[in-house]
Amino acid sequence: MPDTRPLHERIAADLRDEIMSGDLPPGGNVPSTLRLKNRFHVSNATVQKALQVLKAEGLVVGRPGSGVTVREHRQRTMHPASYLAPAAPGQPYRWITEAERRGVRARSRLLDVAEVRPPADVAAALNLAGDGTALLRSQILLFDDEPVELVKSYYPLDIADGTPMTQHRRIRGGTPTLLAELGYPPRHSVDQVSARVPTQEQYTALAMPSDLPVLRTFRVVYTDGERPIEASVMAKAGHLYELQYDIPL
Structure with missing residues (x-):
């Protein structure tokens, strides 16, 4: 054709x-x-x-x-495995430290914290009932003040209730560190990566120049006993970023 x-x-x-x-x-x-x-x-x-x-x-x-x-430094390779683990005591979220290690000034901006009825794929991943709700933490990640990734993370309410996750503020070390402190250490995650036409929200948040695709990562994080403790939907501009996974054989 x-x-x-x-x-x-x-x-x-x-x-x-x-x-x-x-x-x-x-x-x-x-x-x-x-x-x-x-x-x-x-x-x-x-x-x-x-x-x-x-x-x-x-x-x-x-x-x-x-x-x-x-342009210099416009095409970047992201290494998800490098920032999934909890941060060291007193240190910022590993996503930030890993970015800075590569010479990039990184920060996040919290957009929303709310109890919501999540999308169907998130509800299924967290084993929620049909009308179940979860805690949403939505944020935009930035490199040198440019939007990199829109992240929507969902948590079971029985884990999140009464914790700093429910507050509209950033968490020192990120949620992986807090989950570990709460007795739910992240043990492994499963990523599903696809290319999609950006939604209106993604298009605006990422300042997309046209209807180029976004890389959509659907990640489920598990703790001991294979219990899901987090499901995230992450979108980044497909023309600027790629993902690299180092898989031992």
Whole structure:
């Protein structure tokens, strides 16, 4: 089946893939308009429209006298396994320390804390009855003040009630640390990762430049006895981030 997208979007897609794979490295120049025109057999105007798409996505930047270059540190590999464990005593959430270890200033902004009726997949993961409720903690994670990930985490009420999780404030060390202190240490998690068209909430929270897909991770965390203690729905911009899992064989 032929690619029916507008020509400039097809060109942007090919260049985007080359940026993400490293063929066009951070700080390097994008091929000149003339070279792109000859490569794709298109007009100057079509090449400029394709580059404008990539500029809007934050992947490239135009500099006077230097042509168009790939922006530094726009494509990042996330390592979920590195921040699932509880933080060391007195230390911030491991997601923050791991990001800073890689030279990125990271922070989170708490959006909402409420008792809600969760989505069906969350309710099933937490073994809730059909009309059961859970505690929702919703937050946005930021790198250098740019939105990275929208996170909605749900907790069984019999665990969360009466704890700092129910308060509208951040938790020192993150919820993994608090859960461990409460006697529910995270033992392992199961991730389901998919690419989806962003919801209205995700589109706005992540400042998406278009209807590019988001990477959606559905994570269930278990404690002793295989009891589920957390189910999270996480979304990040698919054109800027990838996930890396180190799986021993």
